[in-house]
Amino acid sequence: MSFENKGVSLVDLLLIIATGLVVLLLWQLRSLLLSLMIAVVLAAAISPIVSAAEKKLRLPRWLGVIVVYITLISGLIGMGLLIGPSVSEQIQRLLRKLPIYLDNLRSTSEALALRMGVNQIESIERFFDIQGFINFVLRSSQKLLVSSFDLTFGIVGGVLNIIFAVVISGYMVAGSTTLISGLVNLFPQPWDMRLAEQVTPISRRMGGYIQGRVLVSAILGVVITLGLSILGLSEFALALGVIAGFTNLIPFIGPVLGAIPALIVAIPLGGWTFLWVFLLFVIIQNVETYVLDPLLVGSSARVHPLYQLLAVLGGTQVLGILGALIIPPWVAGIAVLLENLYLKPKLLAQAENSHIGEN
Numbered sequence: 001m002s003f004e005n006k007g008v009s010l011v012d013l014l015l016i017i018a019t020g021l022v023v024l025l026l027w028q029l030r031s032l033l034l035s036l037m038i039a040v041v042l043a044a045a046i047s048p049i050v051s052a053a054e055k056k057l058r059l060p061r062w063l064g065v066i067v068v069y070i071t072l073i074s075g076l077i078g079m080g081l082l083i084g085p086s087v088s089e090q091i092q093r094l095l096r097k098l099p100i101y102l103d104n105l106r107s108t109s110e111a112l113a114l115r116m117g118v119n120q121i122e123s124i125e126r127f128f129d130i131q132g133f134i135n136f137v138l139r140s141s142q143k144l145l146v147s148s149f150d151l152t153f154g155i156v157g158g159v160l161n162i163i164f165a166v167v168i169s170g171y172m173v174a175g176s177t178t179l180i181s182g183l184v185n186l187f188p189q190p191w192d193m194r195l196a197e198q199v200t201p202i203s204r205r206m207g208g209y210i211q212g213r214v215l216v217s218a219i220l221g222v223v224i225t226l227g228l229s230i231l232g233l234s235e236f237a238l239a240l241g242v243i244a245g246f247t248n249l250i251p252f253i254g255p256v257l258g259a260i261p262a263l264i265v266a267i268p269l270g271g272w273t274f275l276w277v278f279l280l281f282v283i284i285q286n287v288e289t290y291v292l293d294p295l296l297v298g299s300s301a302r303v304h305p306l307y308q309l310l311a312v313l314g315g316t317q318v319l320g321i322l323g324a325l326i327i328p329p330w331v332a333g334i335a336v337l338l339e340n341l342y343l344k345p346k347l348l349a350q351a352e353n354s355h356i357g358e359n
Contacts, residue, residue, distance in 0.1 A: 031161060034161065034319070035161045035164050035168065036165075037326055038161075038162065038165035038322075038326055039168040039169040040169070040206070040330075041206060042165060042166060042169035043169040043170075043176075043203075044203045044206035044207035044329070045211055046065070046169070046173060047173050047176070048204070048207055048211075049068050050064040050065050050068050050173050051064075053068060061173070061174050061176075062174040062175075065170045065173050069170060083238060086238050086239075087242050090236050090238055090239035090240075091239045094239060094261070094265070100268075101264050101265060102264075105267055180196060180199050181196075183195075184196045198336060198337055198341070201340065202333040202336045203333075205332045205335070206329040206330070206332055209297060209328065209329045209332045210329055211296075212296035213249055213251070215296055216248065216292045216296050217245045217246070217248040218245060219292065220244065220248050220255075220284055220292075221242060221245025221246075222241065222245075223284060224240065224244045224245070224258075224262075224280070224281075224284060225237050225238055225241025226241075227280045227284075228240055228241065228262060228277065228280070231273060231276050231277055232269055233262065233265055233266060233273075233277070236265055240265065243258055243261055244258030244259065245258070248288075250312060250324045250325065251308055251309070251312050251328060252308070253312065254324075255281070255288065259281040262281065263277060263278060266278075307335075308328055308331070311327045311330075312327070
């Protein structure tokens with residue numbers, strides 16, 4: 001009996017088998033693909049800086065890549081040497097005092113529950129299961145970290161893959177013309193030229209998103225550190241500001257995660273201090289949402305906030321914290337292809353048809 005009699009041709013069967021083999025191959029190469037995704041994001045982020053160095057300093061492109069990376073790495077090392085010891089000391093002190101803060105949180109929760117009319121201690125403890133909540137947060141954080149490094153075969157492999165991604169991104173930027181030409185030539189005409197025209201806007205969109213996200217996070221980290229110092233949390237202000245700055249790299253959920261440690265630390269200092277710290281994060285969150293993000297991130301990403309949120313949640317689900325960082329810029333880059341290769345030609349064709357119909 002032939003395959004055609006059952007509604008499945010030999011070509012369809014071979015296509016299914018080939019698709020399965022490709023999926024299996026991609027799964028085996030998942031670590032390499034993840035490194036390439038990171039490399040593309042890094043390349044898009046540094047490409048405008050390298051181009052500026054190439055024009056203003058008249059450097060060869062490969063030398064511009066080296067100078068930019070050396071400058072960035074030196075800046076990170078210098079920043080680490082400058083504030084790293086203080087941040088490490090404050091975080092260690094914060095971890096030592098964490099049980100005390102959790103007891104204060106439990107006591108405050110029970111007092112609040114009693115004011116709300118809940119008189120049974122058992123009901124209060126069940127309703128405000130602080131230890132259970134903390135265990136849930138720790139398990140969730142561990143799961144996110146494990147999923148972030150699972151695709152890269154552990155922490156050591158993850159670090160090596162990030163180094164590999166940095167090197168590959170340098171090669172991408174240095175030999176971008178040859179690399180792009182070789183890739184687009186694989187497509188038939190006129191798609192080769194159309195895709196070649198999208199490389200610059202895609203790179204600009206992805207790079208602008210990353211640059212804006214890092215700049216916004218750095219600004220908020222400094223502002224939060226200064227604000228907490230003024231409000232009486234100077235003992236942990238630098239560590240809490242750094243934590244909030246790093247978590248803010250993750251859109252939407254990052255600012256909330258960064259506010260939780262500061263609010264827990266503020267509880268023993270009294271209700272007014274807690275209120276002022278809470279208002280500080282609310283004000284900063286609104287400034288970020290309505291001023292900094294539209295100015296520094298939204299203008300370059302041009303992706304609807306709902307799609308950004310879905311990208312963050314989907315990336316976190318698949319790749320952990322790393323996915324929440326690298327998937328949104330990829331969504332921003334894919335949006336360029338969708339706009340320029342589908343939406344704009346579609347609108348242009350509709351406008352031409354309506355104009356012909358009127359005539």
